[in-house]
Amino acid sequence: MSGNTFGTIFRVTTFGESHGPGLGGIVDGCPAGIKLDEAIIQKALDRRKPGQGYGATSRKEDDKVSLLSGVFQGKTTGTPIGFFVANTNQRSGDYSRLKDIYRPGHGDYTYDAKYGFRDYRGGGRSSGRETVARVAAGAIAQQVLARQSIRVMAYTVELGGIPARETILDQIETRPFFAADPDMVAAWEERIDTVRKQGDTLGGIVEIRVQGVPAGLGEPVFDKLDACLAQGVMSVGAVKGVSVGAGFEAARMLGSENNDPLSPEGFLSNHAGGILAGISSGQDILVRAAIKPIPSIARKQRTIDRTNQEQTICIGGRHDICAIPRVVPVLKAMVALTLTDMLLRHRAGA
Amino acid sequence: MSGNTFGTIFRVTTFGESHGPGLGGIVDGCPAGIKLDEAIIQKALDRRKPGQGYGATSRKEDDKVSLLSGVFQGKTTGTPIGFFVANTNQRSGDYSRLKDIYRPGHGDYTYDAKYGFRDYRGGGRSSGRETVARVAAGAIAQQVLARQSIRVMAYTVELGGIPARETILDQIETRPFFAADPDMVAAWEERIDTVRKQGDTLGGIVEIRVQGVPAGLGEPVFDKLDACLAQGVMSVGAVKGVSVGAGFEAARMLGSENNDPLSPEGFLSNHAGGILAGISSGQDILVRAAIKPIPSIARKQRTIDRTNQEQTICIGGRHDICAIPRVVPVLKAMVALTLTDMLLRHRAGA
Amino acid sequence: MSGNTFGTIFRVTTFGESHGPGLGGIVDGCPAGIKLDEAIIQKALDRRKPGQGYGATSRKEDDKVSLLSGVFQGKTTGTPIGFFVANTNQRSGDYSRLKDIYRPGHGDYTYDAKYGFRDYRGGGRSSGRETVARVAAGAIAQQVLARQSIRVMAYTVELGGIPARETILDQIETRPFFAADPDMVAAWEERIDTVRKQGDTLGGIVEIRVQGVPAGLGEPVFDKLDACLAQGVMSVGAVKGVSVGAGFEAARMLGSENNDPLSPEGFLSNHAGGILAGISSGQDILVRAAIKPIPSIARKQRTIDRTNQEQTICIGGRHDICAIPRVVPVLKAMVALTLTDMLLRHRAGA
C-alpha cells in the first residue's frame, strides 16, 4: 500500500520522477475561497531551486508550475487542486551507467529490493526532485495558514558541525543558507569550500518555527501534533532525526528544569516546543531536523552491482555539497502541510 | 478529526481514560491463523506495570487483559480483535483538587483549550495509563512479526544524563531499566535516588532495535519506514525526539563517513539505521527516542488555574521519578505496530 | 486490509462474534460536549432485540450496553467512546453440527474461502448479531444529529411482496414492523404466518428518511452523500439493493418528469431524494433498501461440505422469518452514522 498521500483533511498526493515528464500533485480538501494563483506557488518553488548560493550545484532547473484545476477567478473553489511542473533540464545520459550499480547511501538497493526494478535515471522517485511537489503543495497550505495569521519559518542552525550562536528571525529567509545567525555565513561557506575540495559532503541542522498557532491543534493519542510533525519532517529524504522543543537535551534535564511554568501572562519558557500532550499550547512550535550529508560524493566508494559483484564507484557530476539550503523550504512545506491539516482536523471536531 | 487509530492495514484503535472503567482497543487487519491468547498479551502488559524496579511508584496495577473477539480455538480468525483491561486501582480522591489547576508539563491546559472541558481524574486520556492499550496491541503485532522471524528489542542507553558505554543484547530485556549496559545499573539507581530526594525527576534515551527485517519495507514518499516509525515513537507522551541510525550525529559527519558501503557479504556499517530512502535495507533497524523527565515533581511550581489566576502547585503522591523503564515496552510496542503495518502494506503492493 | 471501520471523521470501528464474549466498538471523532449515557444507547438497542412482534424468533437477548470511556459527567469529552455488549444467551451446541457444512445464502463458504477457517458458531462475525454494535454507535450519532435538529426515521414500505399504500410518519416507529402504513399490518402478519408454515422466509423494502438536513452535505466526486449512504446501507447483511429518491423508477422517467423544479419557496418535488450532484439540497433525504429473505429456512436444501461432498441441510431452530423489523433500526443507524460523518466532514472544509 503506497504512501504518496500526506494529511487527512488537507491532503496532498504527489507523483513524479527525476527524469520522467515532470512532477506534480493534487491538494484535496483545501477550503473554498482561499486566494491562490500560480505566482504564489512559483515564488515558493523559486526558493528551492539549485544554484542558490553556496554548496549548490550549478544546474539550472526552471521549475514552472501550472495550476490545472480547483481555482476560479483567483480563488480556490473547494474542489481538488491539480498542479504540474515539467522536467525540462534532465540529461538521461548522465545516469545510464548507474543502471546496475548501487550507490551507497541512496535508495538504489532498497528500491530494487522493494519493487523488483527501478527507474534508475537520476534516482527516479527517490530523487530530491520529488520535493518540488511538496514545496508547491506547501505554498498552498501556507495560504490557508496565512488566513489564520499562522506563519511558518525555517532556517539553518548548524552546518558541517558548526552551530549558529544565535537566531535572528528578522530577514532570516533571505539570508544565505537561510542562516539563523548572519555571523556564521562566512564560516559555513568556508567549511563547504574545504569539503568540496575533498570531494566530500556535509550535513547540518534545520529549525522550523511556527508563530501564531492557536492552542488546541493536535489529535491524541496517535496523531498528536508532534507525532504528525515528526512523520512529515522525517519523510524528507535527508532527515535522520527530528526533535521538538528541547528535544534530546530534555533527556538530560531535571523535571524542574524542563517544565514550562505558566503565568497569567502565558508560559514562562518553551522547552516543550509549543506542544503539551500532543496539542499546541499557543506558544511557538519549535521543531529541529538533522540533515545527513549528501550521499553522492566524488570519492571512491565500495559497493556492489545487481548481480552482487563487488564494484567501486566515484560519483562526479553536478551534485550539491550539502542538502542545505535546498532542504529548508521543503521542511517548511512539510510543517505547513501538517499544521494546515491539524487546523482543519481540529475544526472538524469542534 | 480524532487520531486514536494507528496503522493502515494492521490497524489499532484505542480508548480509555486513567479513571474510567478501563482501557482497551481493537486490532483490525490481523491476518487469520496467528497464534494468540490472553497469556501472550498479559506477559507484555506485566512488563510495563509499576513497581518494577527503581524509579517506579509503589502503586499496584493489576492490568488483566480480556480478549473479546477475533480469536477462535487459539488462533486469530481475520476478524477484529477486541481487548479490554479494567481499571481496578484508581483513587479519584487523589485528583479532584486538580480540577481547576493546570499542572506544568502536563496536558491539562491544552486539553481544556481543545475540548472545552476534560476528565481531570489522573490526567484522563492524557495519562500514561493510555499506553496499556498500546502494549496489548503491540503484543499482537509481535505475534505477526514472530512468524516472519522479525524481533523487536528496546532498551535504555542513557538515563539522567549518564550514557551506557556499550550495548549487550543478550538478556537485555530482563535487566533493571532494560539497561543496554549492565555496568550502568548501579550508577543509574544512584542518580535516581539523589533526584528523588530533591523532589525532582529524570529523563533518558531509549533505543529500539529490530532484527530480521527483510529489505523492502516502507512506502515512499510520505509513509517511508523512518517517517512512520517517527510518528509512532513521537506519539508516546514522554518522547521529545526521535532519530534513526546515526541520527543527529549524522548532521556532523562527512558523506564519506556516513555512507554505508556495500559488499557482497552485505553492508559494511549501519549509520543509516537499516533504512535507505525510506525503505528497509535488511540491516537492523535502529531508532532512538529522547524521553523527557516526568513533569509531576514534588517541588513548588508556578502555574495558573482555569480562571487564569496565578497559583503554585506541588505534586506529591505516588509518582514515578522517571518514565524509564515503563516507557520501554511502550516504545517496543509502537515499533512493532509500525513494522507489522509496513510488512502487510508491502505485501499488499507486491 | 480489513474493513471494520465506518466513517472518516465520525468513525466507528466494531468487533465481535455471535458466540464470543460479546460485541462492541469504538466511536472516535465524536465532538466534545454531547449529552450521552448508557440509557440513550440502551433504548436504541432495545428496538432491535428479537421477540419484537411478528416474524421474530422467541430468543431472548438481553443486550445490555456498557460505556467504557469517552464520557464524563454525562457528556462526551472528545476522546474515543468505547462500548461493549456481552453475549449472554448463546448456545454453542446449536451450531457445532454446522462446522463442516455450508448453509446456502450464508457466509459460511465465503468466510472459509477468505480466511481459511471460521468461527462457525452462529455465523461468527457474519451473524446478524454483529449489528448490535452498529445500533449502539448509531445511537451516539443520533445524539450529534439531534443537536442540529436532524432526525432519521426508518420504516417498512413493503413486506413479502405486499407494498404499503401510503406513508404515515406520525408514530411510525412504534408501529408493528415499523410499518409505513398501519393498514398493512394485518396483511403482513398473515403473509408471515403463511410462509412460516411452509418453512420458508420473506424479504421486504425499508425506507429511510432524514429530516432537517441542511443543504451542503456530501463530498464529491467519490464520497458523494448518496454514494456514502449506499455503502452504509449495502453493508448491512440482508440488503441487496439501495436507491435514492425515485431510484430505479427514475430510469423510466423523462427528464421533464424526474427533474425537481425550484421555486422561491423551495423545491416543488423530490424525485432526487434530497441529493443533487452528491450534495444534500435541504429536502428530506430518501433512501430505500431491498431486504432479501432470511437464508435460514426450515426446508431441505442442496449444499456441500468442506470436502466438497454433496449434502442436504434443513435449518431448524429459533430463526426469524423476516429480517424486518429487526433490520430497520440497523438501517436507521447506518444512515445516522453516514449523515453524522458528512456533517463533520462538511464542517472541516468550511
Add this chain to the structure above:
Amino acid sequence: MSGNTFGTIFRVTTFGESHGPGLGGIVDGCPAGIKLDEAIIQKALDRRKPGQGYGATSRKEDDKVSLLSGVFQGKTTGTPIGFFVANTNQRSGDYSRLKDIYRPGHGDYTYDAKYGFRDYRGGGRSSGRETVARVAAGAIAQQVLARQSIRVMAYTVELGGIPARETILDQIETRPFFAADPDMVAAWEERIDTVRKQGDTLGGIVEIRVQGVPAGLGEPVFDKLDACLAQGVMSVGAVKGVSVGAGFEAARMLGSENNDPLSPEGFLSNHAGGILAGISSGQDILVRAAIKPIPSIARKQRTIDRTNQEQTICIGGRHDICAIPRVVPVLKAMVALTLTDMLLRHRAGA
C-alpha cells in the same frame, strides 16, 4: 473533508473541471511490473467520447491522455501514476448566462450551498466530464485485473423503459448502446428519436458483470464487496439506484427461491450476484445501476436564481439525450477500480 480519492490500497485521486485546463488524476498503489502505456488508456477513453452513436451530442472531444509518471520501459514501477487530459473543446461563452441561475436536476444549487460559489462554466467539477479521469484510472485497474484473468463488462439492459429481452455477452461492448440484446437497438434508437423531438431526455439501466473473480474478495463488515461496489457505482453522477444479483426482486422472493444451492460442481443459481456475506463466492459478480434521465432538457422549466427570484430556463445547446451509452464505460471503470482495490486488500490480509 473532500472526497476525491477512491479506494484504499489501489487508490485513485482525481481533479479537474469541465472548463479548466483539463482533467487528471493519480493512481497510487498500482503494483510494479504491470504493462502500461498511453495507448491502453487512450482506448478506454475513446469509448466514452461523445458522438458515439445514438442519443449523443455532436460535440467533438479529443481526450488525449498523457502519462506523467510511474511507468518506465512500458511497465509500472510501483510509484504513483500521474495522468492528464487537456480540455481542448470548451466554449465558455455557452455557459456564462448560467452563472446566476440554478438548472433543475443539476448541482448548481447544492454546489453554491456547499462552497459559497462555484465554477459555473459547464457544471465545473460536477460536469460529466469529470468521469474522464475515472475512465483513465479504470483502464489502469483493468490491466491489474487482466493479470489475474478477471474481466469486467458493462452493458445496457434497459433504455427509456424498454428492457432487453436477453443478454448476449459475445461482442456486447462493440454494439450500439453497449446493448445487452442486439434486437433492442432499433427500438431504443426510435425511443430516443421520439424523446429528442419532444425536447426531453431518457434514462435506463446498466448491468456490470465481472468474470473470473476468485472467492474471498471483500472486507466485512463495512467494506463488504457489495458495499464498496455500491459506493463506487452510486458515486457516478447519473446513478440513482444500485443492486446486486436479484436486487430489489430479492425482496419479493421466498428464501427457498432466493438461496443459491451449492453442488460439488459449484453454485446452482446466482441470485446473490456472486457475493455472500460481503465476500465474493467465485461466481460472476452482477451489479445493476439505475440511470436517471439527463437533467438538461430543451423544455421550459421553473427555477430560481442566486437571489431566490423565480426564473424560467430552457436549456438548448449540444446536450446528450441519454447518459447511456457514455456512462457505461464509466460504470465499468468504477467496478474495475473497486475490484482491483479489493484484490489488493485481500492480498494484504492473507
